[in-house]
Amino acid sequence: MKKSWPILVVDDEDVMCESMAAWLREDGYRVDTASNGQQAVELAKVADYAICFVDLKMPGGMDGIETMMEIHRVRPDASVIIITAYATVDTAIQAMKEGAQEYIVKPCNPQEISMLVSRILKLKKLQSENAILRKKLTRQYRHHDIITKNPRMEEILALTQEIASLRSTVLIHGESGTGKELVARAVHYSGSRAEKPFIVVSCAALTETLLESELFGYEKGAFTGANGQSKGKFELADGGTLFLDEIGDISPKLQADLLRVLQERRFYRVGGTEEVQVDVRIIAATNKNLAQEVQQGRFREDLYYRLNVIEIRLPALRERREDVPLLAEHFVNRISSELGRDVHGIAPAALRVLIAHDWPGNVRELENVIERAIVTCRNGMLDEQDFSWLQHAGPQQAWEIPDVPLGELERRAIVAALERKHGNVKEASASLGIDRSTLYDKLKRYEIAH
Amino acid sequence: MNAFYLVAIGKVPDKVWEWIEDTATEWFPLPVRRLPPLSIPDSAYDGKRKQYQSVEIMKLVAQNAPRDASRVLGVTDVDLSIPMLSFLFGQAQLDGTVAIVSLCRLQQEFYGLPARDDVLRERLTKEVLHEMGHTFGLVHCPEQKCAMSLSTHIGMVDTKSEQYCSRCSLQIAERFASQDGGV
Numbered sequence: 001m002k003k004s005w006p007i008l009v010v011d012d013e014d015v016m017c018e019s020m021a022a023w024l025r026e027d028g029y030r031v032d033t034a035s036n037g038q039q040a041v042e043l044a045k046v047a048d049y050a051i052c053f054v055d056l057k058m059p060g061g062m063d064g065i066e067t068m069m070e071i072h073r074v075r076p077d078a079s080v081i082i083i084t085a086y087a088t089v090d091t092a093i094q095a096m097k098e099g100a101q102e103y104i105v106k107p108c109n110p111q112e113i114s115m116l117v118s119r120i121l122k123l124k125k126l127q128s129e130n131a132i133l134r135k136k137l138t139r140q141y142r143h144h145d146i147i148t149k150n151p152r153m154e155e156i157l158a159l160t161q162e163i164a165s166l167r168s169t170v171l172i173h174g175e176s177g178t179g180k181e182l183v184a185r186a187v188h189y190s191g192s193r194a195e196k197p198f199i200v201v202s203c204a205a206l207t208e209t210l211l212e213s214e215l216f217g218y219e220k221g222a223f224t225g226a227n228g229q230s231k232g233k234f235e236l237a238d239g240g241t242l243f244l245d246e247i248g249d250i251s252p253k254l255q256a257d258l259l260r261v262l263q264e265r266r267f268y269r270v271g272g273t274e275e276v277q278v279d280v281r282i283i284a285a286t287n288k289n290l291a292q293e294v295q296q297g298r299f300r301e302d303l304y305y306r307l308n309v310i311e312i313r314l315p316a317l318r319e320r321r322e323d324v325p326l327l328a329e330h331f332v333n334r335i336s337s338e339l340g341r342d343v344h345g346i347a348p349a350a351l352r353v354l355i356a357h358d359w360p361g362n363v364r365e366l367e368n369v370i371e372r373a374i375v376t377c378r379n380g381m382l383d384e385q386d387f388s389w390l391q392h393a394g395p396q397q398a399w400e401i402p403d404v405p406l407g408e409l410e411r412r413a414i415v416a417a418l419e420r421k422h423g424n425v426k427e428a429s430a431s432l433g434i435d436r437s438t439l440y441d442k443l444k445r446y447e448i449a450h
Numbered sequence: 451m452n453a454f455y456l457v458a459i460g461k462v463p464d465k466v467w468e469w470i471e472d473t474a475t476e477w478f479p480l481p482v483r484r485l486p487p488l489s490i491p492d493s494a495y496d497g498k499r500k501q502y503q504s505v506e507i508m509k510l511v512a513q514n515a516p517r518d519a520s521r522v523l524g525v526t527d528v529d530l531s532i533p534m535l536s537f538l539f540g541q542a543q544l545d546g547t548v549a550i551v552s553l554c555r556l557q558q559e560f561y562g563l564p565a566r567d568d569v570l571r572e573r574l575t576k577e578v579l580h581e582m583g584h585t586f587g588l589v590h591c592p593e594q595k596c597a598m599s600l601s602t603h604i605g606m607v608d609t610k611s612e613q614y615c616s617r618c619s620l621q622i623a624e625r626f627a628s629q630d631g632g633v
Binding site for chain 2: 109
């Protein structure tokens with residue numbers, strides 16, 4: 001770690017520069033020295049110094065504070081430590097105001113310098129790791145996780161790049177499992193907000209009251225158990241993007257509140273009297289036909305138009321069957337490596353089964369199916385046999401269907417899935433081929449206790 | 451064969467040389483020789499701080515190094531410092547020839563305690579190994595017990611052991627084993 005962080009010592013006295021440099025070199029750092037401000041700035045143009053020790057008083061030319069400001073112009077991330085033998089509060093305050101990280105009075109205790117250097121470099125290391133992780137995350141969502149050769153999906157991907165840096169609201173339509181959140185992330189991580197938070201709220205998973213405090217936060221005493229002030233998702237997403245999944249499920253009151261935030265970009269925390277202002281981009285998603293919901297009076301028309309500034313309609317997987325082999329291959333590689341299984345491909349006959357399937361649960365269902373097949377696979381290649389259960393469970397199978405309304409059938413399927421999975425909502429939603437938020441929505445709708 | 455020279459700068463008790471010779475013989479396969487003592491130049495004294503400038507003393511030792519010196523270790527009883535730091539236990543040229551060690555802050559008397567030879571010997575051994583290690587190109591070791599770990603106060607000197615860790619030992623051994631190891 002140390003060798004990758006060069007240090008610069010700037011002082012007009014050679015003995016000060018060289019002795020300090022020698023002491024730091026014993027600690028393994030690469031250290032350069034400069035005898036005046038101009039020389040220091042020239043060196044900083046070439047080397048990315050993590051720390052610059054700069055003497056405050058340097059006769060002739062730039063003094064320490066000027067040198068620090070010039071170094072910061074060429075190396076904004078360099079931490080400058082001002083050194084002086086003339087300790088006055090005024091100079092200390094001026095140096096800190098102008099951007100010095102620290103201010104030390106020579107001579108210092110060796111332990112003081114050693115701890116200071118190590119503290120600054122630890123922080124630099126964390127910052128650098130954070131930047132690397134952010135870059136990785138951005139790359140991942142920009143390029144790797146949306147796999148397609150379907151022309152409609154390619155158009156959608158091109159659109160996500162075009163709209164990435166806008167602030168306009170986006171409404172994503174698509175069946176469960178089509179990758180609405182993935183597309184929302186692609187929009188966020190491709191644009192100017194990529195460095196800021198991407199916050200997800202699943203509107204169907206929470207009751208009206210919970211969702212309200214979740215979105216807008218609350219003040220101490222706003223309700224029983226509100227022991228302190230808490231920021232809501234809007235505040236947490238400030239500068240970034242708030243992804244509202246299953247927006248079609250929010251109550252009329254929340255629809256009104258949300259409309260107000262979208263119009264005014266400000267809101268009150270629950271129980272609060274002070275307005276909070278935020279800069280948040282909203283991306284909403286739904287698997288419902290919102291236009292129809294508007295016609296039927298279940299969704300506010302004004303909110304619908306506020307949300308639907310840019311509309312993205314994701315095709316179901318059965319409408320992009322050409323992507324099934326690509327996606328299946330991708331999931332085989334990823335899941336087999338995650339599970340530590342030596343499975344390296346899918347036989348052509350097995351692929352034909354996958355392409356022919358209708359995928360009501362879309363890409364998420366395909367992912368679950370591949371995972372199940374990998375777990376039970378006995379050789380290094382997934383073959384037709386590994387998906388035989390899928391064929392049997394498919395629409396071709398002749399079922400004995402009771403003479404009940406469609407909704408009742410759905411209700412029974414959910415209850416059965418929950419029973420099979422011992423009440424585990426995550427597992428039940430996976431086996432039903434729908435996401436958790438959709439299952440929560442249906443549990444609410446059918447009043448199923450869980 | 452090049453030698454490991456020891457030189458006093460100012461007054462150094464005889465017992466100290468025996469201790470250092472024992473340490474040198476154990477760790478460095480070089481003949482150990484003594485040089486006549488050197489007087490501290492007035493220019494090295496910083497009246498304001500009542501300390502001696504380490505850089506000046508390093509220069510003095512370097513100027514008096516014999517041609518066949520593999521390493522020269524200067525030992526002094528005065529308190530050392532550099533402009534930036536309030537004190538030093540010793541100093542060395544990283545991957546160079548010269549190192550110095552001060553007895554001043556290794557003695558119990560400096561901390562207002564009765565003199566103890568065993569403590570002084572132990573601390574001196576650690577600092578000799580430390581500064582000599584720097585001349586062999588070693589930087590501070592993260593292993594706290596290793597003689598090459600950084601000591602910024604006497605407590606840290608007391609915490610480490612009178613030997614190098616296996617990684618630092620190996621690096622020194624490799625220097626001696628190589629043809630152009632600078633020894």
